[in-house]
Amino acid sequence: MIDQRLYEQFRDIGRDIYVGQLTSSHGGNISVRVGSRVIIKRRGAQLGRLKPEDFVETSLYHTDSGITRASTELIVHRAIYQKTSALAVIHCHPRTAIALSLSRDAIIPIDVEGSYLLHKVPVVSSEYSSGSQEMADVISDALREYKIVMMRGHGCFSTGQTLEEAFHWVSALEEASDIILEAHLLGEERIEYRKHSEAYSKW
């Protein structure tokens, strides 16, 4: 059973993701780990309008009846919690980052904030890019080394100790992606200002 304090975190972060145009009205999903349980958004619930009844609590390790109502991506969330020390997971659809993921294997920020926070965000692929075991494996393996990763053409999976932390990485990624896009559109030669920046691609 979700308590009021935890519900308020879900509600506020869900609202911020939608208002920040980081997902469509019914897209994306978020969860937290509580002991050996996962509390995850109900399938089909709107992230921007989450109510206390919009959550499903299910086992981290075993499929139970909760799966009938849980988000499609529960399998990915479970894999992430099992393979990493994450306590919160956000999946959403940041549009500029998705656009960049179509043409590269990593998003490497060029702005100060993005470089500082992320260094590099890998882009991974899966033939079945929604709710599959293959996707769960690819994403969770990548998150053993990175706090946020992109699924090519689909969206990001971000982790943290809290929902707020995971949201920070999503927000920073989309901002960094917007800057890459806008710098590209300007078409001007870029002046490198960061010492050791060549090492970021190997981060």
Added chain:
Amino acid sequence: MEGWAGKILDINLTDGTVNTLPLDMDMARLFLGGRGLGARLLWDLVGPEVEPLSPDNVLIFAAGPLTASGSQTSNRFSVSTKSPLTGTILDANSGGWWGMQFKRTGHDAMIVRGKAAAPVMIIINKDGVAIEDAAHLWGKTVSETTAALGQNNNRRNVLCIGPAGENLSRMAAIMNDGTRSLARGGPGAVMGSKNLKAIVVEGHERNKPHDPERFRFMLYETGKLIKASPLTSQALPQFGTAVVMNVVNEIGALPTRNFQASQFEHAEAISGERMRDTILVDKHACWACPIACTRLTRTSHAEGEGPEYETTWAFGAQCGVDDLEIIAEANYLCNDLGLDTISTGSTIGCAMEMAERGVLDTELRFGRADLLHDAIRDIAYRRGLGDEMAEGSYRFAAAHGVPELSMSAKKLELPAYDPRGMQGQGLLFATSNRGGCHMRGNMLGPEVLALPRLIDRLASQGKAGIVATHQDSAAVIDSLVLCKFTNMAVAEEYFARVLSAITGIEFTADDLMRVGERVWNLERLYNLREGFTRADDTLPERLLKEPVPDGPSAGYVVNLDPMLKEFYEFRGWDENGVPTPEKLKELELDTLAAEVEGSGA
């Protein structure tokens, strides 16, 4: 060497033999060094049949793979032993120069066994290892001993005990470089029980990175983070650790008068700001540290290092004392006599409450600053009431029929946070493997300082996972061995890359967290083997049943039971707090678990 030197010194004081053992590299990969390596070695060397102050107990001094590398704060080392205060597994770690110098002697760790027939000291230099007579040093203070043995930072560094260790106070620290301490849990008493007064090290080897270019890049990146964090670049250098005194007091989490209240009306008088404006003379940094949190202070009568936040609290709010000069001098005394300031101050505070309740016939009362220094000397030399207090607050209070007045967990005195106002800190204290301690995953960061994010300090649901990952993270830092303050600016993903650059072995952040989890579970197994149970994962009754009387945390007690249930589930332990066979197999600890009843292995 590239990370590990590959050698462990093995010294037996009973017969005077010195051996060099190879470091098992599989063990190094699984436990890194410092606290982790110490715990693994202790598991094999000291079983439940060993009494902590007997010759069969050992001291394991251990550096880490980053020690002496030049990575920020890579000066630290740890000592592992069975604690005479708690009976649990114990490690304590310290900064300064000694750890760096020890690593440069070409060793990853040193095991000290047995008991010398008379006081001795160990000398390690390029000529080898010598065990020499130290009868002329027995009885001398830490400063006298350190000076007599020629302490010289960066060349010759001295580690020793003071009178408290010689007199087997269960709160005795081991001191290095004069004023740094391996303080908690009484390791100084173990050293005293072995008739070992000092260990002097002169190093000459280098810990060079396998990949110098990557190492330089990582130093640059971590340096940026330390400079960017207001805590590590401004608050700690300007005010020292006491910078949090006013902050913790304002939220109602500053234990006052033996945890009877959670706000101290004179907190400002003992704060970091007041220290800067009055007794602060200069600041000081350990080797390879860019933070420089050490305070050099001078009072009307003396000068020395400190006090830290915990010490200022222990002799301040805990004892109802608001005289910063007397508190600083209490700190100098503890350093010189070789005492843990937290346990000493807390035990004196406990005695003050006992006296006010009529349990004890003594002049000690809250606010009696004039009696503090004599009480400390009496504890170190085991004189009068001090002889009883030297046993630690739990044994002391229990002997007078009031164990509930000891503010301790597993008999280790709690530090300077009232967990009724920081629920996660309460769970941390209750589950800490060395007893009530904030250095096993301090929740001050997330619950108060917003590091890395501010979480609801009064909430309990979902807290267990955050506490557990902080515990694992602390175990990683303690095994590398680095200063916890770097972890307030730098995350595991950076430490993993630094470690990879130095050793040439690739580690991910998750690999490191798995090491931390492994260390935590091994320590848990050790305590289970010693007979500890779920019932020991608890807190003083006051914190569970007496709501905070007033202030921002008014009405709260520690909501421990649901957090503990969630904690066991998160860790993959059964309802009795025993790691499951599946968890132990996952952590590659299953071969050890067969020795622990109920582990299922």
